[in-house]
Amino acid sequence: MSQGAAVVEAKSDSQLIFSLQAGSLDALGILYDRHRGLVFRTAIAITGDSEAAADLLQDVFLRLHRFAGHVDPLRPLEPWLYRMTTNLSYTWVKRRQRWLRPLEDVADWLAGARKDTPAYQAEMDDSWRQVQQAVLALPLSHRGVVVLYYVNDLSLQEISEILDIPVGTVKSRLHYGRQALKQRLGLLAGEIMPELQIEFT
Amino acid sequence: MHKKSDALLGKLLKNWVNRHAPPDNGRARLLWEAARTSPNKVDLDLFLYRPQYKSYSSSPSSDWAQTLFTWMNECSFQGSLKVRLI
Numbered sequence: 129m130s131q132g133a134a135v136v137e138a139k140s141d142s143q144l145i146f147s148l149q150a151g152s153l154d155a156l157g158i159l160y161d162r163h164r165g166l167v168f169r170t171a172i173a174i175t176g177d178s179e180a181a182a183d184l185l186q187d188v189f190l191r192l193h194r195f196a197g198h199v200d201p202l203r204p205l206e207p208w209l210y211r212m213t214t215n216l217s218y219t220w221v222k223r224r225q226r227w228l229r230p231l232e233d234v235a236d237w238l239a240g241a242r243k244d245t246p247a248y249q250a251e252m253d254d255s256w257r258q259v260q261q262a263v264l265a266l267p268l269s270h271r272g273v274v275v276l277y278y279v280n281d282l283s284l285q286e287i288s289e290i291l292d293i294p295v296g297t298v299k300s301r302l303h304y305g306r307q308a309l310k311q312r313l314g315l316l317a318g319e320i321m322p323e324l325q326i327e328f329t
Numbered sequence: 330m331h332k333k334s335d336a337l338l339g340k341l342l343k344n345w346v347n348r349h350a351p352p353d354n355g356r357a358r359l360l361w362e363a364a365r366t367s368p369n370k371v372d373l374d375l376f377l378y379r380p381q382y383k384s385y386s387s388s389p390s391s392d393w394a395q396t397l398f399t400w401m402n403e404c405s406f407q408g409s410l411k412v413r414l415i
Binding site: 151153156157160161164165168169172173178181182185186189190193194256259260263274275278279281306309310313315 | 341343350351352355360366
């Protein structure tokens with residue numbers, strides 16, 4: 129890395145936001161490189177769809193570019209990114225439920241016979257798919273809290289500020305979300321799917 | 330037991346999410362879209378006439394017609410200009 133590039137990379141988020149407000153696209157690129165993991169992780173955990181997560185990643189940073197003037201450079205950027213990502217992910221999920229669920233029900237009905245095939249069974253036996261289904265089965269409000277807590281390691285207080293809900297509500301949603309996930313994944317009985325155990329070693 | 334299963338749940342969810350990665354072309358796509366919608370037109374010029382994936386100087390001299398044709402097409406795409414060859 130050249131010295132100039134190292135200086136640019138070493139800039140704080142605050143300095144980069146000031147640059148972004150002045151119209152610098154380089155600053156946007158550096159912020160993207162620095163925080164894309166955070167946004168993508170959150171989006172995919174809430175939506176369960178990698179293509180949607182990629183689109184939401186774009187959308188969040190385009191909004192950062194468009195509304196840079198409204199972002200306070202003296203405050204940490206992460207809460208703004210988390211808030212934008214969860215809100216856009218919620219919108220995506222709600223829109224999908226409204227428009228696609230009826231179509232998916234029809235498709236499932238038409239493909240009813242397919243469920244007997246070995247290929248379909250193999251697909252459903254995929255343990256990671258079970259994890260995804262367990263997360264996606266959570267109510268949206270519980271899902272957001274669970275994702276911010278377990279995937280992003282945020283504290284209850286941080287989640288409360290990001291989602292703009294009381295800490296007590298965060299605790300309650302986390303409790304019910306956690307119980308539902310553990311039950312679906314067999315963690316309450318101390319069991320764990322063999323394929324997933326490999327990942328922990 | 331509660332803490333153990335809690336830690337396990339956290340690892341499980343992280344492992345599931347980490348199986349996916351952001352797209353490789355995300356940065357280029359973002360900057361192009363941001364430049365296109367930016368009121369600051371100077372930024373867009375950064376993307377014009379700057380081939381990102383090919384080095385035209387490495388083409389043999391006999392390929393000049395093909396190189397020119399490719400260059401014109403890419404410039405027209407990047408700048409949203411329509412070039413019509415008759």
